[in-house]
Amino acid sequence: MSGAPLRTGDLLTSGPVSGSAGGRFGTFLEPAWNGRDPLGMPDGTERVFLEGGDVVCVTASVSGPEGVRLSLGEAVGMAHPAV
Numbered sequence: 137m138s139g140a141p142l143r144t145g146d147l148l149t150s151g152p153v154s155g156s157a158g159g160r161f162g163t164f165l166e167p168a169w170n171g172r173d174p175l176g177m178p179d180g181t182e183r184v185f186l187e188g189g190d191v192v193c194v195t196a197s198v199s200g201p202e203g204v205r206l207s208l209g210e211a212v213g214m215a216h217p218a219v
Contacts, residue, residue, distance in 0.1 A: 188217025 154161055161167050168175050174182035186192065192215065196208040 186215045188215055190215045 154163075154166060168184040171184040174184050177183055191212065193210055193212045195210040197205050198208060200206040
């Protein structure tokens with residue numbers, strides 16, 4: 137028993153898996169470098185962290201036989217406001 141309760145849908149990894157090219161981040165802290173570099177939003181505002189009401193969509197794909205892209209699906213969730 138590790139003390140970390142698991143629920144259906146929890147994602148486990150051995151650590152971040154960032155890509156070598158720009159924009160391929162392995163954690164949600166990397167795009168804004170933990171608040172150091174704000175991200176420009178489509179409406180012109182800047183953000184450094186998720187806020188209540190934000191929707192996050194994580195998608196993944198892999199190269200299959202003969203170069204065909206295979207989708208591994210997506211996971212969508214909403215950040216709820218702090219209480």
